[in-house]
Amino acid sequence: MNDAHAKLRGVKRIYRGVGKQPPTHALGPVDLDLKRGEFLSVVGPSGCGKSTLLDVLAGLARPDEGTIEFEGKLVQGEVPDGIGVVFQEDSSFPWLTVRENAGFALARAGMAPAEIKERVDATLSFMGLASFAESYPVQLSGGMRQRLCIARTLVTRPRLLLLDEPFGALDQQTRLLMGDELLRLWRETGATVLLITHALDEAAMLSDRVAVMSARPGVILDLVETDWPRDRDSRIVSEPSFGAVTARLWSTLRGESMKSMATQ
Numbered sequence: 001m002n003d004a005h006a007k008l009r010g011v012k013r014i015y016r017g018v019g020k021q022p023p024t025h026a027l028g029p030v031d032l033d034l035k036r037g038e039f040l041s042v043v044g045p046s047g048c049g050k051s052t053l054l055d056v057l058a059g060l061a062r063p064d065e066g067t068i069e070f071e072g073k074l075v076q077g078e079v080p081d082g083i084g085v086v087f088q089e090d091s092s093f094p095w096l097t098v099r100e101n102a103g104f105a106l107a108r109a110g111m112a113p114a115e116i117k118e119r120v121d122a123t124l125s126f127m128g129l130a131s132f133a134e135s136y137p138v139q140l141s142g143g144m145r146q147r148l149c150i151a152r153t154l155v156t157r158p159r160l161l162l163l164d165e166p167f168g169a170l171d172q173q174t175r176l177l178m179g180d181e182l183l184r185l186w187r188e189t190g191a192t193v194l195l196i197t198h199a200l201d202e203a204a205m206l207s208d209r210v211a212v213m214s215a216r217p218g219v220i221l222d223l224v225e226t227d228w229p230r231d232r233d234s235r236i237v238s239e240p241s242f243g244a245v246t247a248r249l250w251s252t253l254r255g256e257s258m259k260s261m262a263t264q
């Protein structure tokens, strides 16, 4: 039995050009199985189609060719129940408090106020934001604001969490600590996680598998398995075996990044 939580087969995405511009073949063909409960990261040169891959997997964009399945059902044209997405940009509403921000999606879905309160309280405390519930986003640090963005998605209890460069705007130390938070979240929720990142150390530290993409149109060139224990944290970066994983990632990525730079 194939226990793939999500399955991509022959997925291609081509953006039509505006006016006389030629189309851009951004992605694919991509074949990928996301195993239930795994943490998979995707790295690749700038502009190779990583965000496009996440968008089609989430149902935010339709592939031009190929199919995507989530929990055995075709993903087509809308984000399926059970998938949650977090982007790099701050998605919080500045005019709402942390509590109101966290409960926004549930309120919009018509959930009863008592249940919203219960879920929001649990999620804010899980994300270390309970004492800031009545604050506004502007009163939070960059790392805390990003935790709020994750909380806004977590309240929906996604079974597949898709993250597009969620820590891209943070400094290196905060990124490492946010990585620890993400590992804890992954362990405790049991969700399947797909992370898009350009940071090889972040990908290596967090993942069970890292997919390395080619220059555009992005296809998967290598799938690197790590064998870190599930209860790992950011201290793994000082293990000798860590360097071997990042070296393998870079050995594929270096040439692809050079190709990508040459065509930009």
Ligand SMILES: Nc1ncnc2c1ncn2[C@@H]1O[C@H](COP(=O)(O)OP(=O)(O)OP(=O)(O)O)[C@@H](O)[C@H]1O
Pocket (backbone or CB within 6 Å): 015, 016, 024, 026, 044, 045, 046, 047, 048, 049, 050, 051, 052, 053, 198, 216
């Ligand atoms: N809406 C769009 N219309 C036309 N072209 C697009 C559109 N979105 C993305 N592209 C192009 O498709 C290619 C892949 O873009 P995408 O954002 O998926 O890459 P990426 O790997 O996530 O990039 P980065 O690492 O820089 O974030 C790029 O050449 C980009 O310019």
